[in-house]
Amino acid sequence: MALNKVGKGWREAREHFGAGTRSRPKELHRRHRSIPPPRRRLRVADPGLMTLLYRPSALAPYKFWRASDLQQQQQQRSFVGLFSNPSRRSHRFPRPQPNVTQLHFQIHPAGGLLVRPFVGSRIFSTSPSPPPRPTVSPRLSQLLASELPSTALSSSPSSTVCRSLSRTAKMTVPNGSFRQKHKVTVIGSGNWGTTVAKLLAESTREHPDVFEEEVQMWVYEEKVTLPKTSPHYDPAVGDEPQNLTGIINKYHENVKYLPNIPLPSNVIANPSLQDAVKGSTILVFNFPHEFINNILRQVKDHILPYARGISCIKGVTVTDDKIELICEHIGDTLGIYCGALSGANIASEIANEEWCETTIAYNTPPCDIRSANGSSNGSESPASSNGEHKDSRGQVSKTKLVPLPLDYPPLDHEEFHKLFSRPYFTVSMVSDVVGVSLGGALKNIVAIACGFVEGHGWNMTAKTAVMRRGMLEIIAFAREFFPETIQEKTFWEESAGWGDMIVSCTAARNWRYSKMAVERGVSVQEIERTELNGQKLQGISTTREVSSFLRSRGLENHYPLFMAVELILDQKIKVDDIPKLFRK
Numbered sequence: 001m002a003l004n005k006v007g008k009g010w011r012e013a014r015e016h017f018g019a020g021t022r023s024r025p026k027e028l029h030r031r032h033r034s035i036p037p038p039r040r041r042l043r044v045a046d047p048g049l050m051t052l053l054y055r056p057s058a059l060a061p062y063k064f065w066r067a068s069d070l071q072q073q074q075q076q077r078s079f080v081g082l083f084s085n086p087s088r089r090s091h092r093f094p095r096p097q098p099n100v101t102q103l104h105f106q107i108h109p110a111g112g113l114l115v116r117p118f119v120g121s122r123i124f125s126t127s128p129s130p131p132p133r134p135t136v137s138p139r140l141s142q143l144l145a146s147e148l149p150s151t152a153l154s155s156s157p158s159s160t161v162c163r164s165l166s167r168t169a170k171m172t173v174p175n176g177s178f179r180q181k182h183k184v185t186v187i188g189s190g191n192w193g194t195t196v197a198k199l200l201a202e203s204t205r206e207h208p209d210v211f212e213e214e215v216q217m218w219v220y221e222e223k224v225t226l227p228k229t230s231p232h233y234d235p236a237v238g239d240e241p242q243n244l245t246g247i248i249n250k251y252h253e254n255v256k257y258l259p260n261i262p263l264p265s266n267v268i269a270n271p272s273l274q275d276a277v278k279g280s281t282i283l284v285f286n287f288p289h290e291f292i293n294n295i296l297r298q299v300k301d302h303i304l305p306y307a308r309g310i311s312c313i314k315g316v317t318v319t320d321d322k323i324e325l326i327c328e329h330i331g332d333t334l335g336i337y338c339g340a341l342s343g344a345n346i347a348s349e350i351a352n353e354e355w356c357e358t359t360i361a362y363n364t365p366p367c368d369i370r371s372a373n374g375s376s377n378g379s380e381s382p383a384s385s386n387g388e389h390k391d392s393r394g395q396v397s398k399t400k401l402v403p404l405p406l407d408y409p410p411l412d413h414e415e416f417h418k419l420f421s422r423p424y425f426t427v428s429m430v431s432d433v434v435g436v437s438l439g440g441a442l443k444n445i446v447a448i449a450c451g452f453v454e455g456h457g458w459n460m461t462a463k464t465a466v467m468r469r470g471m472l473e474i475i476a477f478a479r480e481f482f483p484e485t486i487q488e489k490t491f492w493e494e495s496a497g498w499g500d501m502i503v504s505c506t507a508a509r510n511w512r513y514s515k516m517a518v519e520r521g522v523s524v525q526e527i528e529r530t531e532l533n534g535q536k537l538q539g540i541s542t543t544r545e546v547s548s549f550l551r552s553r554g555l556e557n558h559y560p561l562f563m564a565v566e567l568i569l570d571q572k573i574k575v576d577d578i579p580k581l582f583r584k
């Protein structure tokens with residue numbers, strides 16, 4: 001009975017959309033809202049027919065597959081897909097699985113969908129098949145036992161449960177095999193660059209089906225002398241300066257920028273930028289932003305045209321009176337798409353595997369979005385999407401992208417989440433590139449202001465006033481210069497917003513060393529030179545760039561805190577003068 005109704009839904013949908021077309025889930029949901037859930041197992045069978053998988057819930061994951069499509073995809077060693085939530089294509093399912101010849105679907109009484117891959121010799125046979133392999137994961141069983149109300153036969157599961165289920169179901173499918181794996185390169189090897197390389201190398205080891213194990217880390221080559229107290233001191237070398245890359249590769253430790261943290265042996269330090277990026281599909285940019293143009297110039301002609309980037313750099317680029325997000329500057333210069341990672345992240349704490357959160361903003365370019373049949377961009381061919389994507393101003397970017405080839409695993413929220421997540425590093429994926437980038441860049445100005453105030457002898461109340469006003473200026477700045485795409489909730493809800501503000505104004509270097517400068521009565525630049533052993537305070541250059549940009553537009557009065565930091569850096573006003581700026 002129930003299946004008949006599903007069959008009816010299928011026939012109607014088939015008439016409506018035509019065989020082989022992709023489903024239009026929302027429309028279907030509207031049309032078949034009244035259909036009760038099927039209670040029997042559905043099989044992908046009957047070559048040439050389309051099968052409707054139906055789950056009546058608020059998320060309404062409908063999917064049509066034609067068995068012949070599935071068969072063809074198996075032959076291509078590609079994959080089929082299920083959008084568990086039609087509005088979020090990133091929930092793709094399942095992974096490529098060349099040995100799987102049948103997929104069995106069972107609508108769970110509570111509305112979840114169990115998917116069991118079946119390995120057999122016949123493809124989509126209509127005859128009775130042997131029982132599917134029991135591939136329901138323990139997590140799924142647990143979910144079904146605990147989270148789903150067993151009586152909820154016709155009720156809709158919560159979105160959380162739907163998401164959990166779809167994710168769990170995904171885990172039940174054997175790992176697939178694309179012909180290619182993603183190669184990861186971290187460009188930069190300072191305090192944060194080395195920490196990120198460490199966590200990425202742990203992830204690539206954990207997911208050998210998707211990523212090449214080795215993580216290349218480009219190191220700005222320096223000579224380092226190991227002191228006698230170092231565990232790596234070699235009497236045969238003595239006080240002879242050695243290449244930092246040599247030390248990292250031999251002892252698996254970045255003794256200069258991340259001392260006392262063992263690195264996984266699959267982090268490979270490479271002094272050649274060109275060699276480090278060669279063949280990499282994932283480029284992670286992680287160095288002080290003042291070096292950006294020089295580095296981009298050197299890598300420009302050496303990267304894969306379909307590489308994708310994540311920038312962990314906190315800063316902005318200001319050119320010709322124009323302000324640009326670092327990630328977009330990278331993308332436009334290299335002709336690729338680049339997202340941004342930012343959050344309340346103190347490198348040394350994360351390197352010690354103390355728990356923290358971060359935010360990654362990534363807008364999967366349309367040409368990289370894969371549809372159920374494994375092609376790019378839904379029903380369109382990769383070519384038809386024309387490599388276009390939107391920029392942070394909501395316009396079609398001038399950079400035309402080369403689609404990621406289909407023989408690589410997709411690169412979207414899910415894959416980046418997989419790559420960056422560690423048990424001690426919780427990643428939130430968003431699409432607000434502006435909020436994440438500006439939050440990370442501009443809080444460094446506020447952190448310097450907090451350091452000044454605290455160095456002056458004022459305490460938490462003054463610092464709180466600075467943080468609050470600083471956040472207001474960050475939001476005003478984002479609204480003023482990126483009104484088309486900014487999502488203000490990023491500042492309130494994400495680690496890249498208030499989280500980063502708090503940690504930066506209480507524990508990070510910009511705060512610590514500007515406080516020290518006021519306490520010692522010297523300039524922050526002087527402290528950077530004498531105390532930081534080659535590390536950089538991003539807040540100094542960001543303050544100068546942002547204030548010069550604001551001045552060129554006559555907007556100084558709108559951003560009194562940002563401007564005050566520059567005036568104090570240049571010793572034109574004193575910390576005591578800050579409250580006067582806010583009297584009105």
Ligand SMILES: NC(=O)C1=CN([C@@H]2O[C@H](COP(=O)(O)OP(=O)(O)OC[C@H]3O[C@@H](n4cnc5c(N)ncnc54)[C@H](O)[C@@H]3O)[C@@H](O)[C@H]2O)C=CC1
Nearest residue numbers: 189190191192193220287288291313314345346347535536
């Ligand atoms: N350290 C941290 O806790 C965090 C840093 N960040 C951000 O990550 C980015 C990188 O910062 P860190 O790793 O901390 O850098 P860092 O300040 O520790 O290191 C400086 C780096 O610059 C390199 N360098 C020096 N001269 C160079 C040159 N001429 N050309 C190219 N590179 C040169 C050095 O080799 C070193 O790798 C920054 O934007 C920072 O704001 C973000 C979150 C946390």
Ligand SMILES: O=C(CO)COP(=O)(O)O
Nearest residue numbers: 343344345346508509510
């Ligand atoms: O971005 C950071 C904390 O989230 C690190 O800031 P500092 O560069 O001031 O150490």
